[in-house]
Amino acid sequence: MPGHALNADEARLAVVAASNALADFLRAHPESEPALTEDEDAGFARVRAAGPFQLNTAWKENLLRIAAADLTGAADLRATSDALSRLADAVLARGLDLAREEHPGPARLAVIAMGKTGAEELNYVSDVDVVFVAEGDLALATRQAARMIQIVGPATWPVDAGLRPEGRSGALVRTVESYTAYLKDWARTWEFQALLKARPAAGDLELGLEWLAAVQPFIWGAADRPGVVADIRDMRRKVADSVPAAERKYEIKLGPGGLRDIEFAVQLLQLVHGRGDPALRVRSTLEALDVLVAGGYLARRDGEDLADTYVFLRTVEHRLQLQRLLRTHRVPDGGEPLHHLARTLGYTTDEGFLAAWRAHATTARRLHEKLLYKPLLDAVTLVPTHELRMSESQAAGRLAVLGFDDPASALTHIKKLTAGVSRTATVQRALLPVVLHELADSPEPDRGLLAYRQVSDKLGSTPWYLRLLRDGGPAAVRLARLLGTSRYFTSLLLHVPQSLRYLSDNADLTPRPREELATGMRQAAARHQDATAAIGAVRAIRRRELIRIAAADLLGLLDDQAVGLALSDLTDAVLEAALEIASRGLADAPPMAVIGMGRLGGRETGYGSDADVVFVHSGETDAERRTAAKTVESVRTLLAAPTADPPLQIDLDLRPEGKGGAIAPSFAAYRRYYADRARLWERQALLRARPVAGDPGLAAAWTEFADGVRYRPGGLTEAERVEFRRVKARVDSERLPRGADPNGHTKLGRGGLVDIEWTAQLLQLEHGDAPGIRTTRTVPALEAAAAAGHLNAADLLSLREAWLFVSRVRNDMTLARGVPRDDLPRSGPELAALAQTLGYGDDTERFLNDYLRLTRRAHEAAQRIVYGA
Structure with a gap:
């Protein structure tokens, strides 16, 4: 503002209208009226020449000048705060000169401005926060500092040295070495935060700069301290709680949506990121917002919103304090004080001001929560400062x-x-x-x-x-x-990187329900007449949902049972959409149902699972049978076609007659087969079968039929038990791949998934009338058998723990490698990576020991139950 010309009449009217206190001063000191329009140098010259009894008048004359420029629009908030801070520097310098005249001597003494004075953000009425640094005769320096406070405080602003080490109980004056020793061993997080705004303001400025250089490493190393982010968050909560609840809604400084919300968020960003970026080492809030935006640490829109809100709140604070030159941050709750405030801010109605204030307070609170509590800050503090430089x-x-x-x-x-x-x-x-x-x-x-x-x-x-x-x-x-x-997640994401939006909110990582998925796929397919384009839209939705499920799984937001349910629901929805697309425009198309088998039927689908299904139709004519077969082939082709989206392989091998049977048997033929020729293992396979798509009436009829086959009264005959054990022994001896380790194969190994699933299925075949046992899922079947007294608690625990753990291992191997795998890596980086993914860190030996222990116990339980061993 130096040299800025003001209209004397406008300046006088503006000051009188806004400030009762300054108007009273003008009436009592008419000789001070020229101060309204004088330049800064003249005003400060009177401060520097004032005696102890003239200091108050010189100070108020400068307040007149600054307020006149502020109120007439000749100075913006930055210029006003800067002028007030420079006035404080002049006052401190004069006060120290007067103190030295009373206590002469050779001590070097520097006055360090802190808080708003240090940041050059001073209010019209505020404490002037300082600390003192000295060299030489410390007793003399202490007397000079104390006397300076006594001179300046009553005449101008109160001088507060409470931010010094150990607060008001600590020494008023310290050496540079004493100060740095305190910072090294005793300082708390808020003290480093306070030092962000420190600057030499008066006295021995060379000594002040030495002190400032000495404390800089401590300021910008503060974020390396454990818990610094949590400390600052906790301090903000304490500051907010210090305001009585009834007063918070009127507080523009300490209350929610107040100035402190903005300042704490900005200072935390500075402390965390300023370690590696010197451009952030600025003192004022508005300047810090500018450099945070320029440095990419803060979104432009957020920076602009915070700056606008900060200017608004500080301007309100200035107008409040000008009225009576009293320190206040409380907006009046009504009446003439509120009318006066609104008018001085340019609002014609109280409600107009209050609406603007509410909007800015909401912005401040929203962005405070967003910035102060964003996890990236915690993560940045884990990076040591030296790695940033x-x-x-x-x-x-x-x-x-x-x-x-x-x-x-x-x-x-x-x-x-x-x-x-x-x-x-x-x-x-x-x-x-x-x-x-x-x-x-x-x-x-x-x-x-x-x-x-x-x-x-x-x-x-x-x-x-x-x-x-x-x-x-x-x-x-x-x-x-x-x-x-996860290579699996990465390969999915690289084709649709937009899906990483899911990662910001846990709600977006919650798997979508089957019906929601089916509806979305149906709507997406309906936009395309061509079947290839329609199934492309369905498969794109499937890819996005796989990304969602895999991310939630890897981040620990889903357990393995939930993963199986989510993947199965997704496959059900895809099959329903694919069946509708494949049936478009086909004459003689009979009602069809898709029966999920194996892991799909059990709602235990893994990332590498094929869709084991059987298609059933209710047609009777040759034309209907041909159309049904054509539909199945179309579904299989559409879902397996090579595209950017992952295929869903359809496995029909569990249909009647296996690979030699019709790919789409009629329901009548299905019933005849199970009445005449089905073997025990085929009855057993129905234990995990459930309708997943297609005609509801046919699905219900099939379920009623299947229940009669799989849950027979009286359980198994002795001949059937022998047959069950014979087939199980063949599975154990013949299906394990050549060279595979029987103790490390998650599916067919000892205590692996097949061991446990066959055990559960034997209990279901034997006790099909037990409550809750008629389920296609393995763990619930085991739990129901135990609840009915057919499985002891120890065996239940062994089988359940192993099934959950092995399922986790199997899924994680697919997630890690990107392709399905059943055998454990025996050593090397793959084993180390698997152990780390499972939470074992570098301890691969502990992981293997846990795997072998759990599967051994499950195998022993399975042997006892299946073979009576």
Whole structure:
């Protein structure tokens, strides 16, 4: 504002209208009226020349000048706050000069401005926060500092030295060495936060700069301390709780949606990211918002909204304080005080002001919650400060230490991601430290970084992508973890990277119900007349849902039972949509039902599972039988056709007569087969069969028929028990692949899934009338058998624990490799990666021991139940 010309009449009217206190001063001191329009240098000159009794008048004359420029629009908020802060510097300097005249001596003493004074954000009425640093005669320096406080406080603003080490109980004056020793050993998080705004303001400025240089490493190393983010969040809660509940809705500073909400969020971002980016080391809130946006740490829109809200709230604070030159942050609850405030802010009605205030408070609170509590901050603090400031050679070495097998390639990816001055590169520079650290903890960091670059290359120019990673809750951390853990997830995501939106919110990772999926697929297919295009739309939905399920599974949001249910529901919906598409326009099409068998029928589908099904129709003529067969072939072809979306292989081998039978038997033929020729194992296979798609009436009739076959009164005959054991022995001896380890095959090995499933199925065949045992699912069948007294508690525990654990292992092997696998890796990186994915860290031996122990117990239980051993 220096040299800015003001109209004297407008300035006087504006001051009188806005401030009763300054109007009273003008009436009592008419000689001060020229101060309304004088320049800054003249005003400060009177402060620097004032004696102890003239200091108050010189101060108020400067307040007149600053208020006049503010109220007439000649100065914006930044200029007003800056002028007030420079006035505080002049006042502090004069107060110290006067104190030294009373207590002369050679001590070096620097006055360090803190808080709003340090940030050059001072209000009209505020404490002036300071700390003192001295060299030489500390007793003399202490007397000078104490006397300065006594001179300045009553005449101008109160001077508060409470932010010094140990607070009001600590020494008023300290040396640089004493201050840094305190910061090293005793300082708490809020004290480092307070130092963000520190600057030398008066006295020995050279000493002040020495002090500032000495404390900088402590400020920007604070985020390396454990729990720093939680400490700042906790401090904000305490500040908010310090305001009485009845007063919070009127508070523009400490209450929800107040100034502190903005300041705490901004300061936390500075502390966390400023370790590696010196551009963030600024003191004022508005300047910090500017550099946070420029550096990509804050979305432009969020930065603009916060800046607008901050300016609004600070302006309201200024108008409140000007009225009587009293320190207040409380908006009046009505009457003339509220009318006065609204008018000085340019609002014609009280409601207009209150509506604007509510809107800004809502913005401040929303963005405070978004920024202060975003998981990316916690993740960034896990990255040591020194890793944010490395040369290329140091970075390569550090990447090797972190576990990247090819640091040179990793550096190439990093350079490509961060090259240039675009906003995309800027935001990537902010994100990559977190991404790299998360990848370093994953089984395949190199592959994960490559995938991250591929996703970024595809979406980097998409406005929402980097905004999601920076601001979308846990999205960035989750994406890195998933890309470094699962080839299956990565391959799915690279074709539809837009699906990573799911990662920001747990609600988006909840598997969709079967009916919702079926409806969506039906609607998507209806938009296409061509069958290939229609099934393409269905398969695209399936891919997105597989991404959702795999992500939720890997992030621990689903247990293995829930994964099986979700994958089965998805397959059911796909089969229903495919059957409708394949039946379009076919003459002589009979009612058809699709019967899920095996893991699909048991709602225990894994990531690598085929769809074991049987198609049944109610047609009677040759034309209907041909149409049914054509429909089945069409379904099988459409779902298996090579496209960018993963295929769903249809397995029809469990139909009557197996591979030699009709691919679409009629219901009548199906019934005849089971009445005349079906073997025991085929009755057993029906225990896991359920209708999954097609005609509801036919499905109900089939279920009634199947129940009569699989759940026969009286259980098995002795001959059937012998047959069951004979077939089970053949499965154990003949179906295990050549060279496979019988102790490490998740499906056919000892204590593997087949062992446990056959045990459950034997109990169902023997006790089909037991309550709850008529289920197609393995664990519920075992639990029902135990509840009915047909399985002891110890065996139930052994079988259930093994089934859940082995299912988890089998799914994780598919997720990790991207292709189905049944045999455990015996050693090396694959075993280490599997153990890590399962939560064992580097302890592969403990994982193998757990696997062998659980499967051994399950095998022993299965042997006792099946063979009576």
